[in-house]
Amino acid sequence: MTRDELLDLFRRSGALLEGHFRLSSGLHSPGYLQCALVLQHPKHAEALGRAIADRTRDLRPSLVLSPALGGVVIGHEVGRALGVRAIFAERQDGALALRRGFVISETDRVLVIEDVLTTGGSTRETMQVARAAGGQVVGAASLVDRSGGAVRFDVPFAALLEIALPTHEPDQCPLCAQGLPVVKPGSRPVVA
Ligand code: ZN
Numbered sequence: 001m002t003r004d005e006l007l008d009l010f011r012r013s014g015a016l017l018e019g020h021f022r023l024s025s026g027l028h029s030p031g032y033l034q035c036a037l038v039l040q041h042p043k044h045a046e047a048l049g050r051a052i053a054d055r056t057r058d059l060r061p062s063l064v065l066s067p068a069l070g071g072v073v074i075g076h077e078v079g080r081a082l083g084v085r086a087i088f089a090e091r092q093d094g095a096l097a098l099r100r101g102f103v104i105s106e107t108d109r110v111l112v113i114e115d116v117l118t119t120g121g122s123t124r125e126t127m128q129v130a131r132a133a134g135g136q137v138v139g140a141a142s143l144v145d146r147s148g149g150a151v152r153f154d155v156p157f158a159a160l161l162e163i164a165l166p167t168h169e170p171d172q173c174p175l176c177a178q179g180l181p182v183v184k185p186g187s188r189p190v191v192a
Helices: 003-012 042-059 071-081 121-134
Strands: 016-022 028-033 063-067 085-093 097-098 110-118 136-145 157-162
Touching: 003 016, 003 063, 003 157, 042 071, 042 110, 042 136, 042 157, 063 071, 063 121, 071 085, 097 121, 110 121, 121 136
Parallel strands: 063 085, 063 110, 110 136, 136 157
Antiparallel strands: 016 028, 085 097
């Protein structure tokens, strides 16, 4: 998929909104991203998983590990496309952990899959879960990188789509300065 095709898919499903938004953090932004809205369509989730698999297959992963909840659906689809297990880590007392009987063995080549890379913190923490369990982390990938390319890892990293979405304090927001009305995202349903 090309960048334009990806952007079109995200826009049509409402996963990427452009305008003037008040985020849950209170900050204002010209864009709003919610990957769950594109991933709710199984045909799109499958295609996006296949696209990430095509970018990471050379790493020869034997296992996909994702942080819950955001990474679960896309991790599952990447695992499907690669023909390997897909498991997830989830928060327990504030820290990511393997639960539900999920096992990572010392022979596992682990690929960490996220929906959105923002600071890289949750991808790093997920890698740590894999390493603590004895697995070898061979790479990481996300649907979207909104870090502006600022995040680096000690393993190969790939993102399908890089989108810079700046945020502003309301009193310093250039869109407010232009007098554009601010809206809360997610108030209208969109069908892909
Ligand atoms: Zn504003």
